[in-house]
Amino acid sequence: MEPREFYIEDRLERYRTNAPCNLGESGIRNLNYGELLRRLEILPEEWNDISLEDSPNRGGAKLREEIAKLYPGIGPEEVLITTGTGEALYILFRLLCEPGSSVSYFYPAFQALYEIPKLCGADLHPVSVLSSFLERKTSFLSSNLIGELFREGKDLAIINHPHNPTGLSLDVNAAEAIQRESIRHSGWILFDEHYRFLDYHNELSWTGAGVNSKSVATGSITKCFGVMGLRIGWMIGPASLIEKARSFKDYLTHTVSPISEFLTLKILQKRKELSERILDDLVCNIQYFESIWKELPGLKDFVSPGGGVVSFIPLKKGINSSEYADLLMNQCGVFVLPGRDFEAEGWIRIGFGETPERFREGIDRWKRLRW
Numbered sequence: 049m050e051p052r053e054f055y056i057e058d059r060l061e062r063y064r065t066n067a068p069c070n071l072g073e074s075g076i077r078n079l080n081y082g083e084l085l086r087r088l089e090i091l092p093e094e095w096n097d098i099s100l101e102d103s104p105n106r107g108g109a110k111l112r113e114e115i116a117k118l119y120p121g122i123g124p125e126e127v128l129i130t131t132g133t134g135e136a137l138y139i140l141f142r143l144l145c146e147p148g149s150s151v152s153y154f155y156p157a158f159q160a161l162y163e164i165p166k167l168c169g170a171d172l173h174p175v176s177v178l179s180s181f182l183e184r185k186t187s188f189l190s191s192n193l194i195g196e197l198f199r200e201g202k203d204l205a206i207i208n209h210p211h212n213p214t215g216l217s218l219d220v221n222a223a224e225a226i227q228r229e230s231i232r233h234s235g236w237i238l239f240d241e242h243y244r245f246l247d248y249h250n251e252l253s254w255t256g257a258g259v260n261s262k263s264v265a266t267g268s269i270t271k272c273f274g275v276m277g278l279r280i281g282w283m284i285g286p287a288s289l290i291e292k293a294r295s296f297k298d299y300l301t302h303t304v305s306p307i308s309e310f311l312t313l314k315i316l317q318k319r320k321e322l323s324e325r326i327l328d329d330l331v332c333n334i335q336y337f338e339s340i341w342k343e344l345p346g347l348k349d350f351v352s353p354g355g356g357v358v359s360f361i362p363l364k365k366g367i368n369s370s371e372y373a374d375l376l377m378n379q380c381g382v383f384v385l386p387g388r389d390f391e392a393e394g395w396i397r398i399g400f401g402e403t404p405e406r407f408r409e410g411i412d413r414w415k416r417l418r419w
């Protein structure tokens with residue numbers, strides 16, 4: 049069995065480098081190398097000392113120690129460094145799913161979260177967040193949806209928070225509901241926390257890692273700090289599972305680049321300073337969009353994201369999302385993703401990760417759309 053094409057990636061590949069205004073991305077605008085070095089205050093001698101030998105298969109010890117500090121009660125032996133979150137997810141699904149496994153996830157979703165379980169023969173149980181999202185006008189997950197997710201995903205329940213593509217996140221009530229449910233749940237729980245560093249409403253920056261003995265989490269710095277090309281991700285889980293995943297990784301990328309590992313360590317050590325500016329710009333773009341979205345043709349509603357970089361926006365009745373995205377790109381040079389690529393027609397996904405200047409330029413162009 050083959051996976052279907054990865055719908056969003058196809059369109060991102062086509063437009064991410066040549067769109068005059070890219071509001072389709074799910075990451076913070078990428079830095080160039082010089083700017084990253086300046087922000088991290090890296091000295092040339094530190095840089096010159098990096099050895100170009102293979103990194104250890106499980107990831108460098110210092111980096112794993114730094115990552116473990118982000119998760120209460122977790123030690124470095126419970127951390128595996130991977131090439132992006134994508135590799136961590138692939139390995140986990142191959143280890144945790146088998147034909148007939150019941151797997152639940154919040155729909156719509158990042159396609160890898162259900163396409164790879166499907167490839168492993170799992171039975172999928174999508175739990176739609178869309179109507180509750182609009183009815184409740186809040187971007188925090190409700191305990192009803194969380195209950196449904198745990199009931200449906202007997203073997204594996206997947207929680208992606210902050211959520212791509214809706215921007216749904218967890219408040220204290222939702223985190224408590226997950227904790228309650230996880231005590232009763234006998235299957236695995238996977239927390240995809242790819243956007244955890246952009247959880248701007250949740251000061252606790254809650255993580256699901258360690259909620260019970262069968263919980264795993266994935267994380268990354270790439271989208272949150274504007275360094276997508278570093279391709280570093282990780283997984284957190286019980287040491288026995290991490291050991292199996294480490295062995296599986298030998299058949300895939302085997303190790304990550306020592307240059308990316310070095311920069312990731314520096315980013316994590318300076319994450320508070322780096323995040324301040326990133327979050328200020330992000331919140332500025334979201335607030336601007338909140339004030340202006342009614343002037344943009346075709347949009348029906350807007351619920352401000354609870355975390356992460358993106359929001360899923362309903363279109364007025366009868367508007368086809370691909371036609372809308374194509375027209376916006378062709379007429380105005382603004383790139384957004386159609387809901388169709390998330391298998392949810394009638395919506396579009398926009399990203400708030402551009403600089404405030406470029407974001408405003410994108411909105412000015414969008415206002416000129418003749419629909």
Ligand SMILES: Cc1ncc(COP(=O)(O)O)c(C=O)c1O
Nearest residue numbers: 132133134158208212242268281
């Ligand atoms: C929710 C989610 N998980 C995982 C990934 C994959 O991350 P990476 O690009 O690090 O492989 C993405 C990428 O957009 C994502 O949105």
